Amino acid sequence: MTKLSGLGLTIFTIYMRLFYSLAFTSFIVAWVAFFSFLEDVSLVKFDGLTMGTSYSVTISGNFSDYEIASVKDKVAEVLYRLDREIFSTYVLTSELSQFNRAVVGKPFVASAEQLEVLSLAQKVFVETDGAFDVTVGPLVRLWGFGPEPPKEGSVPSSSSIERSMARLGMENLVIDSSLNVISKTKSIELDVSGIAKGYAVDKISDLLVDSGFENHFVEIGGELKMRGFKTGKINWMPALEMPISNKGEAYAHLDSLGRTIAIAGSGDYRNFFEENGVRYSHEIDPRNGRPITHGLAAVFVINEEASMADALATAYLVMGLEAAVEHATASNTASYFISHDDVKGEFYQTYTPQFKEYLVN
Numbered sequence: 465m466t467k468l469s470g471l472g473l474t475i476f477t478i479y480m481r482l483f484y485s486l487a488f489t490s491f492i493v494a495w496v497a498f499f500s501f502l503e504d505v506s507l508v509k510f511d512g513l514t515m516g517t518s519y520s521v522t523i524s525g526n527f528s529d530y531e532i533a534s535v536k537d538k539v540a541e542v543l544y545r546l547d548r549e550i551f552s553t554y555v556l557t558s559e560l561s562q563f564n565r566a567v568v569g570k571p572f573v574a575s576a577e578q579l580e581v582l583s584l585a586q587k588v589f590v591e592t593d594g595a596f597d598v599t600v601g602p603l604v605r606l607w608g609f610g611p612e613p614p615k616e617g618s619v620p621s622s623s624s625i626e627r628s629m630a631r632l633g634m635e636n637l638v639i640d641s642s643l644n645v646i647s648k649t650k651s652i653e654l655d656v657s658g659i660a661k662g663y664a665v666d667k668i669s670d671l672l673v674d675s676g677f678e679n680h681f682v683e684i685g686g687e688l689k690m691r692g693f694k695t696g697k698i699n700w701m702p703a704l705e706m707p708i709s710n711k712g713e714a715y716a717h718l719d720s721l722g723r724t725i726a727i728a729g730s731g732d733y734r735n736f737f738e739e740n741g742v743r744y745s746h747e748i749d750p751r752n753g754r755p756i757t758h759g760l761a762a763v764f765v766i767n768e769e770a771s772m773a774d775a776l777a778t779a780y781l782v783m784g785l786e787a788a789v790e791h792a793t794a795s796n797t798a799s800y801f802i803s804h805d806d807v808k809g810e811f812y813q814t815y816t817p818q819f820k821e822y823l824v825n
Contacts (some may be wrong), residue, residue, distance in 0.1 A: 506695040510536050514543040515551070515661055517685035521668065524679035524694045535675050539668055543684075546667065550577055551660045553601075563646065564653040571645040579641050581656055581663050581771070588659075588775040589634040592791065596779035597750035599636070601655040602628040607755065609746040625753040632750055662728050662774025665689045669770075689726040689770045701824070702727065704764070717824035725822070726770035730777040731762035731802075749782050758784035759803045761811065766798035766819060785814065792816050 508527065511520040521539060523532070552558040559578055566572050574582075588596045606628045608618035620628075636650040661684045669689045672680045679692030681700055690700040700720040718727070730747075745755040763780040767773040776797060780788035785803055792799040798818035804811050815823070 508532050510539075512540060512543075515547045515657075515664065515685060516554075517661070519543065519664075519668075519684040520682075521672070522681040523672070523677045524681075524692065525677065527677070531676075535672065535677060538671060538675065542667055542671055543664060546577060546660070546664050550575055551581070551656050553655050553657075560654055560656065563648075566648070568648055568651055571640075571643070571647050574644060574646045576644070577663070577667075579639065579644065579646070581659055582637065582639055582646060582654070583641065584663075584771055585656065585659055585775065586634050586637065586639065588772070588779060591795075592776075592779040592783065594634075594751050595749070595782040596658065596775050597632060597634055598654050598656050598658065599632045599634055599652045600748055600750040601653050602631045603748045603750065603753055604655070604746070607746075607748060609748070629750075629753045658730075658778040659771055659775045661685045661687045662726065662770035662772070665726060665770035687726070687728045687770050687774055689724075690720050691724045693722060697722075718822045719824050721822065724768060725766050726768065726773045727764060727766050728770055728773035728777045729762060729764040730781040747781055751782075756782060756784070759805065760785045760788065760801060761804050762802040763788065764800040764819075765792075766822060789814065789816065792818075798822065 506526065507522055507524055509520060509522045510532070511518060513519070519539075521536075523535075548555050548558060550559045553561055553564070555561060559575055563572050563574070582598070585596065585598045589598075603625070606620050606624060631650065631652055633650065633652065636648055636652045637654070638647045638649065640646070665682050665684050665687050666689065668682050668684070669680065669691060672678075672682070673691065679694070681690045681702075682688065688702060690702070693699060699722050702718050702720075704716040704718070745757075747756045748754065749756055760781060763777045765773040765777045765780065767776070776792075776799075780792065780799065780801070783791065785801055788799065788801065791797070793816055796818055798816060798821075800813065800815040800819045802811055802813050
């Protein structure tokens with residue numbers, strides 16, 4: 465056990481001698497989530513595509529083909545609405561795209577889902593001192609990590625960064641839930657990809673409960689939520705994939721403890737570019753307009769709500785290890801961090817006591 469300077473609390477640290485020559489070869493939230501129950505005939509699984517990624521739903525219990533087909537259609541309908549009709553920045557007719565084109569100061573009627581997501585985003589923005597900011601899109605594009613292919617010489621000038629940062633800030637978003645409207649005081653644009661998948665996981669989980677499927681496991685793009693048990697009161701036991709292998713090997717196993725929990729992760733190592741020997745991560749710090757440079761490589765957060773876990777995992781990766789652990793401890797957030805040591809060529813893991821209780825090994 466070791467103590468982080470200035471925090472005054474004990475956190476658990478495990479060192480893994482994983483040399484950088486091996487490197488991470490799989491996405492940080494690529495989960496071996498279903499390895500422990502694929503052969504259980506009492507489980508029904510269906511999947512599909514949404515939000516530019518895949519989704520998977522696993523249900524425990526004995527249900528008719530009609531019941532499964534019906535809820536499968538309902539899940540697809542909800543995800544279509546959340547993605548194509550509300551949160552997409554690629555679909556020009558989506559609610560978010562229309563708001564991004566709206567005139568500054570003009571009230572915009574928003575859906576209940578949009579209001580919920582933006583209200584939570586604003587809350588996390590404040591609590592993390594701006595580390596989580598859904599207005600960061602202009603900076604992401606400026607650094608070459610947007611939908612357009614990156615340009616040669618993707619490192620922008622300081623003046624370009626300053627101009628893009630002038631278009632940022634959740635403080636420029638006005639939310640009036642009583643009138644179901646939002647507006648902007650500056651020409652900002654929103655991108656909720658750092659929270660929308662988690663929110664969708666929550667909505668699908670709620671849908672399953674309302675439809676009578678209390679025991680289930682939902683995954684969208686690596687963000688997870690599990691409720692109840694497998695047959696026989698057996699806990700759900702997801703696993704994190706070995707980050708140095710593309711063979712689907714598990715290196716950390718978790719036990720849901722029979723609770724309703726959500727797990728989300730964020731990592732910086734897979735999407736990046738190098739220029740003049742310098743590595744630039746896709747994870748942009750909205751507070752200074754530049755890619756993160758600290759040693760924190762990946763973060764996992766457990767929360768009752770996947771939307772909150774999703775947003776906090778993104779914020780913590782931006783904040784860096786010490787600030788993230790300080791926030792996680794103060795808020796009793798179960799969090800797990802993987803950092804890299806360039807000098808020793810090692811990865812090491814740090815986790816809060818709240819996360820430790822879910823670890824099997």
